Amino acid sequence: MKKYISVLIILSSLLFVSCEEIVDVDLNSAEPRLVIDASITEAMSCQVRITMSQAFQDNNRYEAVREAMVILRDEDGNEEILTEAVYNPGLYMSEMMGVVGKEYYLTVIVDDKEYEASAVIPNVVHITDVFIYDIKAGDKSWFSPSIMFDDPEYEDNYYYTLVYINGRKLDTFYLYDDEFRNGKHVHKILFFNKEDNQDNDLETGDEVMIEMQSIDKGMYRFYETWTSFANGGAANPISNISGGALGCFKAYNTSTIYMVVSAAYIYSEE
Numbered sequence: 001m002k003k004y005i006s007v008l009i010i011l012s013s014l015l016f017v018s019c020e021e022i023v024d025v026d027l028n029s030a031e032p033r034l035v036i037d038a039s040i041t042e043a044m045s046c047q048v049r050i051t052m053s054q055a056f057q058d059n060n061r062y063e064a065v066r067e068a069m070v071i072l073r074d075e076d077g078n079e080e081i082l083t084e085a086v087y088n089p090g091l092y093m094s095e096m097m098g099v100v101g102k103e104y105y106l107t108v109i110v111d112d113k114e115y116e117a118s119a120v121i122p123n124v125v126h127i128t129d130v131f132i133y134d135i136k137a138g139d140k141s142w143f144s145p146s147i148m149f150d151d152p153e154y155e156d157n158y159y160y161t162l163v164y165i166n167g168r169k170l171d172t173f174y175l176y177d178d179e180f181r182n183g184k185h186v187h188k189i190l191f192f193n194k195e196d197n198q199d200n201d202l203e204t205g206d207e208v209m210i211e212m213q214s215i216d217k218g219m220y221r222f223y224e225t226w227t228s229f230a231n232g233g234a235a236n237p238i239s240n241i242s243g244g245a246l247g248c249f250k251a252y253n254t255s256t257i258y259m260v261v262s263a264a265y266i267y268s269e270e
Contacts, residue, residue: 032052032053032063033052033053033244033245033246034050034051034052034053034065034110034115034244034245034246035050035051035052035053035062035245035246035247036048036049036050036108036115036117036241036245036246036247036248036249037049037050037051037247037248037250038106038117038247038248038249038250039249039250039251039252040094040098040104040119040121040249040250040251041098041121041251041252041253041254042098042099042100042121042124042253043097043098044097044098045093045094045095045096045097045098046072046082046093046094046096046098046104046106047091047092047093047094048070048082048091048092048093048106048108049090049091049092050064050065050068050070050090050092050108050110051063051064051065051090052064052065053246064089064090064091065090065110066084066089066090067084068084068092068108068109068110069081069107069108069109069110070082070092070106070107070108070109071106071107071108071109072094072096072104072105072106073104073105073107074096074099074102074103074104074105075102075103075104075105076102078096080094080095080096082094098121098251099121100121100122100123100124100253101120101121101122101123102120102121103118103119103120104118104119104120104121104249104251105117105118106118106119106249108245113243114243115241115242115243115244115245116241116242116243117240117241117242117248117249118240118249119216119218119219119240119249119250119251120216120251121251121252121253122157122214122215122216122251122252122253123152123214123253124214124253124254124255125149125150125151125152125157125159125212125214125253125255126149126150126255127147127148127149127210127212127255127256127257128148128149128150129147129148130145130146130147130148130208130210130257130259130265131145131146131259131265131266131267132144132145132146132202132259132261132265132266132267133145133146133189133267133268134266134267134268135189135191136268142192142194142201142202143192143201143202143203143261143266144189144190144191144192144202145163145189145190145192145202145208145210145259146187146188146189146190146267147161147187147188147190147210147212147257148185148186148187148188149185149186149188149212149255150184150185150186151178151181151182151183151184151185151186152183153182153183154182154183155182156177156178156182156217157177157178157182157214158176158177158178158214158215158216158217158219158220159174159175159176159177159178159212159213159214159215160173160174160175160212160213160215160219160220160223160252161173161174161175161176161188161190161210161211161212161213162174162210162211162213163190163192163208163209163210163211164208164209164210164211165197165202165206165207165208166206166207167207167209168197170193170196170197171196172193172196173223174188174190175220175223175224175227176188177220190210202261203261204261204262204263205260205261205262206260206261207258207259207260207261208258208259208260208261209256209257209258210256210257210258211254211255211256212254212255212256213252213253213254214252214253214254214255215250215251215252216251216252218240218248219248219250219251219252221238222237222238222239222240222248225237225238
């Protein structure tokens with residue numbers, strides 16, 4: 001099981017399901033590539049941002065793709081053509097709202113080329129408690145946020161967790177599944193990396209928000225393989241998008257909890 005994963009996310013938020021496709025990524029290539037960053041969650045509209053990547057060395061690496069054809073369909077046969085936001089080029093939004101357990105099918109057509117993906121919104125898994133874990137190693141110690149939750153029994157669950165300190169989202173994300181923990185009360189330490197917090201340790205008085213997303217296996221595999229690739233692994237990321245586009249179709253459900261670091265929340269094994 002991974003303790004945490006810290007990575008510079010080159011594509012923003014990513015995810016997919018269903019037909020898996022290995023995407024051959026050459027970050028040094030100057031040839032533009034289509035990037036589809038789509039998401040849907042419970043009681044919210046589907047949002048799809050479409051851009052064209054530039055060379056990795058280019059400071060302006062993404063260019064909005066306008067006037068694409070974006071179609072969203074659910075398993076019941078309801079279908080909608082998404083509307084591009086007037087003041088946000090390249091962002092397409094639906095009126096259809098996400099429903100837990102329902103499968104959604106996304107089709108994007110750009111320059112007569114078709115890209116497809118599908119995703120299912122999972123049930124929410126609620127964070128039940130939060131505290132600060134005082135980690136000690138030799139003569140050093142540091143605070144790390146910790147969460148507790150009840151993993152649902154008789155199903156496979158996958159999680160993607162983000163941490164915000166004083167309103168700023170950290171780059172580090174925490175990716176884990178319920179292997180060996182299925183149906184159990186889980187205590188998860190989110191090991192803190194101060195380099196991700198402008199070289200500042202977590203301190204008393206800091207405001208902490210933790211967002212734990214329940215995700216499907218497709219999203220989990222995408223982030224897992226993308227992280228390996230970004231850290232120098234040999235394998236290319238596995239995407240659920242057909243047609244060779246970069247990015248993912250993210251279906252998720254979120255539990256969020258807030259706290260202010262104080263003595264009352266600090267736990268130490270001593």
